[in-house]
Amino acid sequence: MSQPFLQMRNIRKRFGAVEALKGVTLEAHAGEALALIGANGAGKSTLMNVLGGVYAPDEGDILLGGQTARLHSPLEAERSGIAFVHQEMAMLPTMSVADNLFISHFPTQMGRIKRTEVLDACRAALQRLGCTFDPRVRVGDLSPGDQQMVEIARAIMTDPKIIIFDEPTSSLTSREKQRLFDVIGALKRAGTVIIYISHFLDEAFALCERAVVLRNGETVGGGMMGDLTYARVVELMIGAQNASADREQQTRQPGAVALQVEGLRREGVLRDLRFSLHKGEVVGLWGLLGSGRSELLRSLVGLDPIDGGMLRIAVNGELRALPPGEARRWMGIVTENRRDDGLLLPMPVKTNMSIANLPELIGRIYPFVDGRREASVSQTYVERLKIKIADLRQPVRTLSGGNQQKVIVGRWLQKAPLVYLMDEPTRGLDVGAKAEIRAIISELAEAGAALLVVSSDIDEIMSISDRYLVLNRGRLVAEFPRGASKNELMAAAAGVGT
Amino acid sequence: MNSPQSSSSSASNPLANVLSRESLFRLLPLVIVLIAALAVGSRSENFLTQQNMINVLLQSASLALMAMGMTVVLITGGIDLSIPSLMAFSGILGAMVLRDGGDPLVAGLVMLATGAAVGFINGFAVAYLRMIPFVVTLSMLAILSGAAVSVTNARSIGLEPGSPFISGVSAPVLGIPLPILIMFAVMLVLEVLLRSSLFGRWLFAVGTNLRAALVAGVPSRRVIALAYVASGLLAGAAAVVTTALQGAAGPTFGREGVVLDVVSSAVLGGVSIYGGVGGAINAVVGAILITLITNSMNLLNVSYFLTLVIKGIVIIAVVALTTQRKG
Numbered sequence: 001m002s003q004p005f006l007q008m009r010n011i012r013k014r015f016g017a018v019e020a021l022k023g024v025t026l027e028a029h030a031g032e033a034l035a036l037i038g039a040n041g042a043g044k045s046t047l048m049n050v051l052g053g054v055y056a057p058d059e060g061d062i063l064l065g066g067q068t069a070r071l072h073s074p075l076e077a078e079r080s081g082i083a084f085v086h087q088e089m090a091m092l093p094t095m096s097v098a099d100n101l102f103i104s105h106f107p108t109q110m111g112r113i114k115r116t117e118v119l120d121a122c123r124a125a126l127q128r129l130g131c132t133f134d135p136r137v138r139v140g141d142l143s144p145g146d147q148q149m150v151e152i153a154r155a156i157m158t159d160p161k162i163i164i165f166d167e168p169t170s171s172l173t174s175r176e177k178q179r180l181f182d183v184i185g186a187l188k189r190a191g192t193v194i195i196y197i198s199h200f201l202d203e204a205f206a207l208c209e210r211a212v213v214l215r216n217g218e219t220v221g222g223g224m225m226g227d228l229t230y231a232r233v234v235e236l237m238i239g240a241q242n243a244s245a246d247r248e249q250q251t252r253q254p255g256a257v258a259l260q261v262e263g264l265r266r267e268g269v270l271r272d273l274r275f276s277l278h279k280g281e282v283v284g285l286w287g288l289l290g291s292g293r294s295e296l297l298r299s300l301v302g303l304d305p306i307d308g309g310m311l312r313i314a315v316n317g318e319l320r321a322l323p324p325g326e327a328r329r330w331m332g333i334v335t336e337n338r339r340d341d342g343l344l345l346p347m348p349v350k351t352n353m354s355i356a357n358l359p360e361l362i363g364r365i366y367p368f369v370d371g372r373r374e375a376s377v378s379q380t381y382v383e384r385l386k387i388k389i390a391d392l393r394q395p396v397r398t399l400s401g402g403n404q405q406k407v408i409v410g411r412w413l414q415k416a417p418l419v420y421l422m423d424e425p426t427r428g429l430d431v432g433a434k435a436e437i438r439a440i441i442s443e444l445a446e447a448g449a450a451l452l453v454v455s456s457d458i459d460e461i462m463s464i465s466d467r468y469l470v471l472n473r474g475r476l477v478a479e480f481p482r483g484a485s486k487n488e489l490m491a492a493a494a495g496v497g498t
Numbered sequence: 499m500n501s502p503q504s505s506s507s508s509a510s511n512p513l514a515n516v517l518s519r520e521s522l523f524r525l526l527p528l529v530i531v532l533i534a535a536l537a538v539g540s541r542s543e544n545f546l547t548q549q550n551m552i553n554v555l556l557q558s559a560s561l562a563l564m565a566m567g568m569t570v571v572l573i574t575g576g577i578d579l580s581i582p583s584l585m586a587f588s589g590i591l592g593a594m595v596l597r598d599g600g601d602p603l604v605a606g607l608v609m610l611a612t613g614a615a616v617g618f619i620n621g622f623a624v625a626y627l628r629m630i631p632f633v634v635t636l637s638m639l640a641i642l643s644g645a646a647v648s649v650t651n652a653r654s655i656g657l658e659p660g661s662p663f664i665s666g667v668s669a670p671v672l673g674i675p676l677p678i679l680i681m682f683a684v685m686l687v688l689e690v691l692l693r694s695s696l697f698g699r700w701l702f703a704v705g706t707n708l709r710a711a712l713v714a715g716v717p718s719r720r721v722i723a724l725a726y727v728a729s730g731l732l733a734g735a736a737a738v739v740t741t742a743l744q745g746a747a748g749p750t751f752g753r754e755g756v757v758l759d760v761v762s763s764a765v766l767g768g769v770s771i772y773g774g775v776g777g778a779i780n781a782v783v784g785a786i787l788i789t790l791i792t793n794s795m796n797l798l799n800v801s802y803f804l805t806l807v808i809k810g811i812v813i814i815a816v817v818a819l820t821t822q823r824k825g
Binding site: 303328329333335340341342343344345346347351355356358359362367368369371411 | 690694695696699700702703706707709710711712713714715716774775
């Protein structure tokens, strides 16, 4: 076996109190694809950002072709022959393909861009990828797959020795995916090092020669793909001793159907989803990043458009068919990012808590918001959820993350919906606040509400759920009872066996 | 390297700080302008007389009504540049009704209805067609200015001296001219609407964070559309007052200086151009301040054009002072 072209040795990186990388070691050979595997938050992206010059490591060495490399900025990384195809496309949609490919280094003559030279170079690069579109078209007019190709074209223009692909297939159709795999095959034959990050194990097994598995910022295993099995990789991802999670509470007895979803679909995002939620149960929605978890929650309340499907919701004990925009009267949603689309940050706690329930707070005779009732109702939920505030008029941005999250929960409690949708309700909270939010979720279910909860933390979702729905690329691929094992959930989400 | 860093928590009650600093910032421009206006005014003997004060309020009335409309739209995070030309255009339509012997009440209603109708078009375009407020209302400004000139052949339409429309709108009540009372009455009603009606509360939510408002179930589009209707309606009210006070309506009533005055009034009064902050009282205070500046300049014989320069500088200075820079 030849000397590995890329060696990352004992890489450490710390963000504040969090140690994202705890001494990771990785090797990759020329002409091979290396699968970088790990659950959300395992440190894959951080590691690749270190390689791409975005983050400087606190400790550790990077060797390229046996020589220590200095990668202190993305530009230095690019000069050292490292190219990064990002998951989120970072392109200028209103500009042409050629502009996007050359934006940082247009060849010029006396300040004038050498147009023909640019177009010829673009055509050559696109041809290598098997693309037939003209470099003068606007990037925004291309399909997601072709846009991805432009991104890849930009990466290979510099003839890099290492190309990092971060979840490149998440927006591709199966035909586009095949084209991408062909391109990667060609790059490998040309001697390029490929580092392939994907949640989808089937892709990793089909495409890569070698794998490295990360967990909690550490290298926990790897080796030649031929020596590994799906089961072994999943076990490495989640840790063997961790395979059964602790339960925090007793089994609940679910009641009647609260919400029935029939054939909900949205082109390229959600595929014909059918499921129901019962009163008094917490359903864990499990799936990897990009599987459509958040999109599903948002579609259920009409925040994202849908292409078809119907909801039936139990209004006075009777299932009524309603479009999401109307069904949302009986639903409350806690979104993934409370600062972005949850809270009115500069506004008082009281305003934030009453905003969803204002029509109920209008006086009967006096047609305005009854300030006293608004305050007393809000105060009730501040006490019930033990929200720590000095004053109801305090701007909500001055609260801690846990208290902010409780304000949002309190907002919906006021409205007393039938169904709660919660997207990563404990994200960014400390351990104590996480436990409090989980306790509130249990209480809500015990009080008869139906809850659909998304969490990227498998231990958390296993500690709260009565039942699991598993999403993979917009499709419901499995449903498990409470007793499901971690391996079952992980394997279903990663697309194993489907 | 491996020693655990203490994560410095910034949770030490910053409430008091924030409140005091923000309220200071909000008051600062008011204080500065008031001092400046008084300093300038005190050089003139006429400035502090009761009659001049009444005059300042009377001159403020139309501007204050327009500034209140602007405020409603600014709270949503939008802007309505069509207000002055809408005021001029509505006034012209009403004056034409009067010229053709129409009833003064009908003329007033025509002005209000024109304002509300145009406001609805603006609101529909912004809220439902999702067009950018700046573009929609700037185009509307051009349309209405052009229409005003075409309809009148660039001449103003004078009302007959002693017209019941003039005496009806500008008559003094208890010694105070009616337009001043209209200004304060509208201010009170609008302030209450903004603070405690469903519409008002939703308006602030939409302007503070549109995405969060949508998630919370606020009917955001309807609220935004309604804001422009309110703005148009208030432009119509300004047309009623202006037409009566001037005894005429004409295409020049909405010229470029007025839009600057309207925006300056709102901003000087403490309405945020970024949305989510403001009120009717802010707009009225701002309009009175702007009128004071204009008034002082007149007393000091400063030309109209130099006055524009000074006002422009004042508004930039106030926005610079009140903009919270990050990092």
